[in-house]
Amino acid sequence: MNDSESGKRGIFGKKDPAMPPESSRDWRLIEKLVMSLQSEQRRSRRWGIFFKVLTFGYLFALLFVIRSPIDGVDTVTGQHTALVELNGPISAEELASADNLVSSLRAAFEAEDSKAVVLRINSPGGSPVQSGYVYDEIRRLRQEYPGKKIYAVISDVGASGAYYIAAAADEIYANRASLVGSIGVVAGGFGFTELMEKLGVERRLYTAGDNKAFLDPFTPERDEEVDFWQSVLENTHEQFIAAVKAGRGDRLADDERLFSGLVWSGEQALELGLIDGLGSASWVARELVGEEELVDYSRGLSPFQKFVEQLGVSFGEGVATRLLDARMELR
Template sequence: MADQYTPESQQPSEPQPKTNAGAREPNWERAALERIALAAINEQRSARRWKIFFRFAFLAVLLLLVFSVFHASHKKVAATGRHTALVSLEGEIAADTNANAKDVDRSLRRAFADPDTAGVILYINSPGGSPVQAGIMNAEIRRLRQKYPAKPLYVVVGDMCASGGYYVAAAADKIFVDRASIVGSIGVLMDGFGFTGLMDKLGIERRLHTSGANKGFFDPFSPDTPAMDAHAQAMLDQIHQQFIDAVRQGRGKRLHETPDIFSGLFWTGEKSVELGLADGYGDTGYVAREVIKAPNIVDYTERESISDRIARKFGAAVGAGAVNALVLGGVKLR
């Protein structure tokens, strides 16, 4: 009789011990619920902390804005008797900086109008900037000097009084410098960039459509042309002549003209006195004490408030400045 074969799959298997794969810890449901509840509590606490933080931050910003507006609208110079008025012009001269004609001229008008002002010091520490802003300040100084002939205006130079800064200073009665100050740079520049060579290498084609034959002048992505160069040079020469006329008018016979005096060169304070660009040496304390004879100095400088700074940062001037810097570079006295 043949042996009977039972397939392995059909052979009775030995009982297998139960595994713990699906087993749960005792009271696992409760532990899971506790973890979920704890996470929810932590999240609520975190949200509450952030809510409180943002409320305090908003309150702090609001208080600062209210204070700055109140401070700006109630800014007065305390009565101090006979004194020397001080107005500061520091940094690049431009409409969107602290060294702008509107604020500086307003400060000067307040300084001259005070009946206790014996004389005015305009402290300048500037590399130059906008010829328009500098020209407006120059004209206002000359107007105020005529309106208040008994109150002299002296410029005191810090580290630098160059280009547009000197354009402003030339309107003063006298200019005082340190021996190491940088003075001069009577010239005009227009700067920018040209990308046509780089575009050719990268295979980039510029497509510019204009209405008006000269509308695309000074486009940095288009080739330079002789007509563009001639037009730009004519504008620079005209503004340069305005600068020269202002210096000659302000300095008069004190100016010792040389072939380099209007070339854009700059000199030390010591050399500027020799050239007649400045009149002597001294800081604000010296001029107030020894020249004006009123050692008590009162600062009339308009300071930008926080609200003004925020408005300027987020205003339309940001976009306009970016476009101007990209397309034209701007005309500067530097």
């Protein structure tokens, strides 16, 4: 038996059957598939570890943000002018709520090193209730701290409820192009009765009390309801006018248009006695208070709230609020 013949025999002295070419290709494909699966498993494990580390890092960062202090006052280095910001719509759900503004104003007045307080305003107005709370608190703080003045400084706009609050200050300043005033009250909504008739929709509302469905937008208006609501608006308007007169006194010009709801430029407002002069917050601090350094006592969003707002949640919530809300506002 020669080597070539012995090489073709198996371990039992029998010849191994020759592997057909198709079977060889199948084994190579299986081998490649197994190697590919192993590689995919290793890749999946690496990505799994990466995402686990990323998740833990995110959770730790979120925990750090939540535990961070909600409010922070600028570093105080001695005598300074306290600053409180009033930005945006005045509402219990907004940053410019009475709770936030009152707590900021109290901190500014209570600070031993604050020589005066500047309330910097950029707001179109809002809730008469929230505005009234802040107005009353400013008047109270002025009595409690008679040696510490508060100046209202209007930047772009200080209208309606924002001007209501400003009227409580010792003095009011604005830019020549600022929008000031709008001393009036507005409330609005929608009526859908004709649309419902066209669509064939029937309103079914059950109440106990003759006026429980007061000004319901899905039923026709009733003259007595409109008259009553108008009396509420006029009463609120009178409260607004009384507050402005109490705050501004003899500085107001004798002009019947003052309380008509019109808005004025800063220069016009100066002529009408709605403001005391033209100037910015830094100008007031430097020229009137004598302490140029402004220290911000405003209560702002917590880091977590800022994080949520950046995700767009606040935007969606704000759109929904404005579409569905029909509250009475000072503007």
